[in-house]
Amino acid sequence: MCGFVGIASSKKLSSLEQEGILNRMSTAIKHRGPNSSGYIDTGFISAKFLRLSIQDLKNGNQPIHNETGSVSAFLNGEIYNHLDLRKELASLGHDLKSQSDAEVLPHLYEEFGIDFLSKLNGMFSILIVDRENKRSYLCRDPMGIKPLYYHITDDFFIFGSELKAILASELFNPTIDPESAIEFINSFYCSDPKTVVKDVLKVPAGTYIEITQTLEHSINPFYSFPHYKEGSTVAPNLEELENLLSDAVDLQLAADVPVGVSLSGGLDSSLLAKLATRSKRASEISTFTIHFEGTPDEEANNARDLATALGLSHNIFFATASHFLENAAYMTWISDEPIADPAFFAAQIVAEIASEEVTVILSGAGADELFAGYGHYKLSRRNALAEWVLRSDIPLSKRLLSSAFTDDTLRDLADYSSSRLPWHLRCTSNLTSNDYRQLASALGVVSSPFSVFEKAYMEATMVGPLNQQLYCDTTRYLRSQLLPLTDRTTMAASIEGRVPFLDHRIVDYAFKIDGRYKVEGGCTKKILKDLARKIGLPRTIIERRKLGFPNAVQEWFGGTASKTLVSVLLHPSSYSGEHLRPWVMEKLRTKKSIQHNWKSLYALFILNIWHELLIKRKQWTKPNFSLNNLFDI
Known part of the structure; x- marks a missing residue:
């Protein structure tokens, strides 16, 4: 795991100017x-390039070149099948001198051109420089596990492994994109390829950008997300899934440094x-x-008991609201895009603890989106009954429903059998329709924050309704929130986070499975639960309710952190204080209102801190001050 930054320029820069730009950009990501x-x-x-040594600690420095030096490469990430690729290259006459996984890249490009990307099993952002043809390529892995950003001006093509590196170039004046701001408040993230900064973009997952010396560029996909017709395969084969996941875990445990597992107890x-x-x-x-403190003990106890049963060393950290507030400025700085996932702080602390013992850590990210682990993939008994009544067209019962459900809820349930999109949006949005209208009016936005989800559903019309939901969450929520969370929290601690469930072979396999096998009889993630029974996990883990990665933000905002929340959101120089004050004041009116709207308020809380740090203060180095210092409160 590493990071790189760079510029392609049509404008002649002095060596001093160029060095200053790259030094600012690399300083912003030196933790990587x-x-x-x-x-x-x-x-x-x-x-x-900045390197975190994982493979071939002595000889793996980058850039790495081919035999003639005509092709050079930087790699952020890991190529898990590099040993097989090394054998193939050796049979073709290539001379590889190290054991680094990155070394295969310039040789593969020399042999196969940019089509070599289809041969890789890994997580990666890659820079390929072709000196002979005077062109470069920015490449991002199929699932978007590793980040890569860019911004284009009249004179520069600016790129880097984190958004703040692009800002640190200081080659343009960044502003918050109002459309992206509303999407961020609604969803906790901005969907690929957009970011919260106007015209700063992500290289789309499974895509490479070709750049010429005149800054002409083209965006080219090399991976198509698997789409299979619902019911095109029989019931899942647990033996096949076990073999795929076991192999992915084995490949991703390969490193010349200590390794560990982020064990939530789920x-x-x-x-x-267990497979490790x-x-x-x-x-x-x-x-x-x-x-x-103050959250259920169940998952922590499960994690401890499982680690003991498996004979694994176990480490646990206990956190409080004071830890959260003390770390809020730094947490937001490392979140980078930013990311407002309430579990970000927990993941950050786990990575920091882990960094004292390991340099690689495995995460379960991706399993919920591939195998249907979230509650919005099914209807509760109450909602399922209402949906059946609406579908059955029973007039009297409909009148009774109107006294128990809102009109919006009944409308979305009435559409459920023909399209799950309205219900999906209801379950995954922080904003109501009325909230959106107010925010859009305040910020001058006319487009819908839900259009990215509508597009995802349209892209997946060839699969059944459940797999349509999974496709939407995999290509939006997972790709734009959970994977950046994993990357930023681990990289901030200078360790590498790996995600075995997102081995492309498992992704392809998961989307071949008919959705009705993934949620069965009201049981979510049925396939993984069956696999867990097969390999002997305890019943307490298999049958427990899903709690998710621990966070206590809602409780803190209703209690010990409420004063800080109000101060940040209403500070006259904050983003929300300048642009959204009436809406914010309405949401902060009572403790009950804060609790009810805590998600959108938390998103704004993070956006305010991020805006102050990176847009107004140009804080390219790690902040060592508190929120009180940041907002003078």
């Missing part, structure tokens, strides 16, 4: 690569921990958990 750095300048592109991370004990590194693996 504390072990060594590398540099390349071809005349048409210059870039700097099903997904428990499956990874089959590897030859089983005796070396540590597990890590966080528990918040």
Whole structure:
């Protein structure tokens, strides 16, 4: 795991100017690569690399070149099948001199051109520089596990592994995009390819951008997300899934450094921990958990008990509201895009604890989206009964329903059998329709924040209704919130987060399965629960209710952190204080209102801190001050 930054320029820069730009950009992400750095300048592109050593600690520095030096490469991430690729390249006459997974890249490009990307099994953002043809390529892995951003001006193509590196170039004046701001408040994130900053974009997942020396560029997909007709396969084969997941875990445990597992006590991370004990590194693996004061003990106890049963070293950290407030400025700075996931702080603490013992940590991210783990993939008994009544067209019963449900809820349930999109939006949105109208009016926005979800549903019309929901969450929520969370929290602690469930073979396999096997009889994630029984996980883990990664933000905002929340949101120089004050004041009116609207308020809380740090103060280095100092409160 590493990071890189760079610029392609049509404007002649002095060496001093170029060095200053790259130094600012790389300083903003130095946590991503504390072990060594590398540099390349071809005349048409210059870039700097920061390395976190994982494979071949001695000889894996970058950039890495082919035999003639005509092709150079930077890699942020891991190529898990590099050993097989090395054998293939050796048979074709290539001379590889290290054991680094990155070394295969320039040779693969020399042999196969940019089509070599289809050969990779890994998580990656890659820079390829082709000196002979005077062109470069920015490439991002199929699932978007590793980040890559860019911004284009008249004179520069600016790129980097984090958004704040793009801002740190100081080659343009960044502003918040109002449309993206509303999407962020509604969803906690901005969907690919947009960011919260106007005209700063993400390289789309499964895509490469080709850049010429004159800054002409083209965006080209190399991976198509698998779409299979619902019912095109029989029931899932647990043996096949077990073999795929076991192999993915084994591949992702490969490293020349200590490894561990982020163990929440839930099903997904428990499956990874169990399968990890089959590897030859089983005796070396540590597990890590966080528990918040005032939250249920169930998951922390499950994690401890499972680690003990599996013979794995276990570490647990207990956090409070004071920890959260003390870390809020730094947490927001490392979140980068930003990301307002309420579990971000928990993931950050787990990564920091883990960094004391390991350099690689496995995460269960992706399992819920592939195998249907969330509650909105099914209707509760009450809602299912209402949906049946509406579908049955029983007039008297409809009148009775109107006294128990809102009109909006009944409308979305009436549409459920023909399209789950309205219900999906209801379950995954922080804003009501009325909230959206007020915010859109205040910010001068006319487009809908829900259009990205509508587009996802249209892209997946060939699959059944459940897999349509899964496709939407995989390509939006997972890709734009959970994976950036995993990347930023681990990288801030200078460790590498890996996600075995998102091995492309497992993704392809999961979307071949008819949706009716994933949620069965009201049981979500049925396939993974069956697999857990097969490999011998305890019933307490398999049958427990889903709690998600621990967070206590809602409780804190209703109590010990409420004063800070109000101060930040209504501060006259904050983003919401300047642009959204009437709406915010309405939501902060009572403790009950704060509790009811805590998600949208939390998103604004994070956006305010981020705006103050990175737009107004240009804080390119780690902040070492509190929220009180940041907002003078």
